[in-house]
Amino acid sequence: MKKIWKALGSIRLTIIVLLLLVCDLAGGYASLRGSEKIFKPLNDLGLIEWISTYGKTYPGHTVWFFALFVLLFLLAVNTFVCTTDRVFVLIENRKHFLNRLRFFLKFSVHIMHYALIIILIGYLVSYLYAVTCSNMIIALNQDSMIPGTKIRVLLQSIDIDYYQGDRLDFLNDRACKVKADLLLTADDKQTSKTIGLNDPFWFKDLSFHLNDFAPRYKSGMQRQPYISLIIKKDPGMKLYFSGTVFFLAGLIMYLYQWFLLQSRKGEEI
Amino acid sequence: MFFIRDLFYIAAFFYLLSLGICILCRGKLILFFRCLLFIGLFANLLSITGRYYFSWPLMPMYQVPFFLPLVIGVLLFKTIWHKQAGCMLLVCALCLLSMAAVFFPNDFYLPFLESRTFFSHLFFLAGIVGQACFIIAGAHALVHIRLCRTNSGNGQAQKLEKSKNRVFPGNRIRTSRWVVWGFAFWTISMFSGEIWSYLGWGSPVVWDDAAILTAMATWFYYTCFLHLHLQKMWNSQRQAYAAVFGAVLTLIFNFYPDLGKFKFPDLNHLFQSLRTIL
Numbered sequence: 227m228k229k230i231w232k233a234l235g236s237i238r239l240t241i242i243v244l245l246l247l248v249c250d251l252a253g254g255y256a257s258l259r260g261s262e263k264i265f266k267p268l269n270d271l272g273l274i275e276w277i278s279t280y281g282k283t284y285p286g287h288t289v290w291f292f293a294l295f296v297l298l299f300l301l302a303v304n305t306f307v308c309t310t311d312r313v314f315v316l317i318e319n320r321k322h323f324l325n326r327l328r329f330f331l332k333f334s335v336h337i338m339h340y341a342l343i344i345i346l347i348g349y350l351v352s353y354l355y356a357v358t359c360s361n362m363i364i365a366l367n368q369d370s371m372i373p374g375t376k377i378r379v380l381l382q383s384i385d386i387d388y389y390q391g392d393r394l395d396f397l398n399d400r401a402c403k404v405k406a407d408l409l410l411t412a413d414d415k416q417t418s419k420t421i422g423l424n425d426p427f428w429f430k431d432l433s434f435h436l437n438d439f440a441p442r443y444k445s446g447m448q449r450q451p452y453i454s455l456i457i458k459k460d461p462g463m464k465l466y467f468s469g470t471v472f473f474l475a476g477l478i479m480y481l482y483q484w485f486l487l488q489s490r491k492g493e494e495i
Numbered sequence: 496m497f498f499i500r501d502l503f504y505i506a507a508f509f510y511l512l513s514l515g516i517c518i519l520c521r522g523k524l525i526l527f528f529r530c531l532l533f534i535g536l537f538a539n540l541l542s543i544t545g546r547y548y549f550s551w552p553l554m555p556m557y558q559v560p561f562f563l564p565l566v567i568g569v570l571l572f573k574t575i576w577h578k579q580a581g582c583m584l585l586v587c588a589l590c591l592l593s594m595a596a597v598f599f600p601n602d603f604y605l606p607f608l609e610s611r612t613f614f615s616h617l618f619f620l621a622g623i624v625g626q627a628c629f630i631i632a633g634a635h636a637l638v639h640i641r642l643c644r645t646n647s648g649n650g651q652a653q654k655l656e657k658s659k660n661r662v663f664p665g666n667r668i669r670t671s672r673w674v675v676w677g678f679a680f681w682t683i684s685m686f687s688g689e690i691w692s693y694l695g696w697g698s699p700v701v702w703d704d705a706a707i708l709t710a711m712a713t714w715f716y717y718t719c720f721l722h723l724h725l726q727k728m729w730n731s732q733r734q735a736y737a738a739v740f741g742a743v744l745t746l747i748f749n750f751y752p753d754l755g756k757f758k759f760p761d762l763n764h765l766f767q768s769l770r771t772i773l
Contacts, residue, residue, distance in 0.1 A: 402611075
């Protein structure tokens with residue numbers, strides 16, 4: 227058991243897996259270019275359904291993705307074992323640190339490692355359990371039911387700013403900013419929310435993202451005002467974003483340790 | 496828009512001139528070299544400021560080749576200004592990168608509305624700084640390799656020992672420092688992309704653009720580099736080769752996809768603009 231644990235935490239395994247990941251992703255790039263349509267539904271269908279449909283149908287294009295999956299799993303296990311070993315050693319040797327800050331900063335790398343595992347788990351949870359309604363179109367003043375829920379959504383108003391000016395020639399008379407007011411009804415309670423591009427909102431475990439809208443042009447044939455929403459229930463979201471925050475915190479700690487403490491003494495990083 | 500492109504032609508021209516002076520008059524005409532390089536950097540700065548001005552608040556598309564020479568020039572201003580070790584190599588890199596942007600432009604794409612967020616700009620700018628850091632690290636590593644080869648080739652064992660203490664560790668430390676900074680900026684860029692992607696499309700990974708895979712590959716490569724470096728698992732020579740390979744990988748994975756098809760620069764427009772100004 228000890229041997230397996232040691233082998234799984236080996237730094238050589240880390241290096242091999244990382245290099246294999248580089249090769250796999252390079253191959254994936256060549257495969258994905260021009261065949262994005264195979265991978266686009268992955269976000270909407272979820273991993274299991276995507277594997278049983280697109281994944282199986284286009285094995286030549288998707289084999290790198292399965293290899294990526296295996297390699298990331300190996301990397302996560304290796305990172306966990308290796309980091310846990312080192313954290314225990316660090317805690318055991320805490321008496322040797324006279325400076326508490328220095329001792330605390332020594333955890334920076336380990337925080338980044340654990341954060342990476344959290345991010346990867348978050349992605350896995352997201353691709354396994356997220357439920358997506360990828361294109362829910364709601365016309366102005368239309369009241370619709372969100373599929374799979376008891377939430378009703380009404381588009382109350384849509385406010386589109388059209389660009390008028392000389393600076394952005396390509397954007398003249400085109401929409402440059404959009405805000406839509408929605409009225410959500412759940413359990414006889416009504417809540418007003420505003421949505422925009424890159425400005426989603428959250429309501430009862432669901433996130434609402436503005437995917438498309440109309441009319442996009444001020445002049446020309448006028449289309450009926452509508453918005454298209456991406457509605458998502460993503461249990462992995464909190465995990466991967468907390469992992470991101472932890473990773474950044476670890477990175478800042480590491481840079482602080484390296485830049486301020488070590489460089490003062492002229493040590494090599 | 497064409498005026499912006501003209502400014503970049505001027506920048507590339509002055510980069511070339513400064514390289515010519517650097518090669519032909521080694522150690523001489525330093526002031527002239529500095530002036531030429533400064534004009535080149537200034538024209539590049541004006542060009543990219545214009546590019547941002549004419550797309551703000553949206554993110555300019557496929558503009559990395561136009562931004563990268565300036566960022567490298569600014570980050571290494573001191574090294575180039577004082578003509579320190581590797582200066583010629585770096586000026587050469589500036590010229591090659593700017594020439595690639597001049598002859599293979601891909602700046603015809605219009606910015607898209609979904610890029611109107613702080614995170615898209617952070618993704619773009621931090622990515623450029625990250626790439627610049629990786630390329631600079633590669634350049635320092637190349638200097639290290641060259642110095643090692645020159646001294647070992649002459650069979651000057653004592654000199655090698657001396658220079659190992661003086662020049663080589665300097666380049667080695669510089670290499671690893673630039674890699675650490677590059678890794679930090681690259682990570683910030685990737686996380687900004689993740690947040691932008693989530694805000695815009697509800698998913699941290701959008702499969703519309705294959706470039707996401709090369710960005711990840713670059714990140715994993717430098718993760719591997721840092722592991723080997725921090726664990727002290729290799730000698731300086733191997734590390735230097737890995738840094739050079741990393742710089743080449745960065746260019747192939749991240750710079751090359753932003754280039755377009757070959758297009759001869761519109762010099763007529765440049766001359767007309769210059770005539771109008773003069």
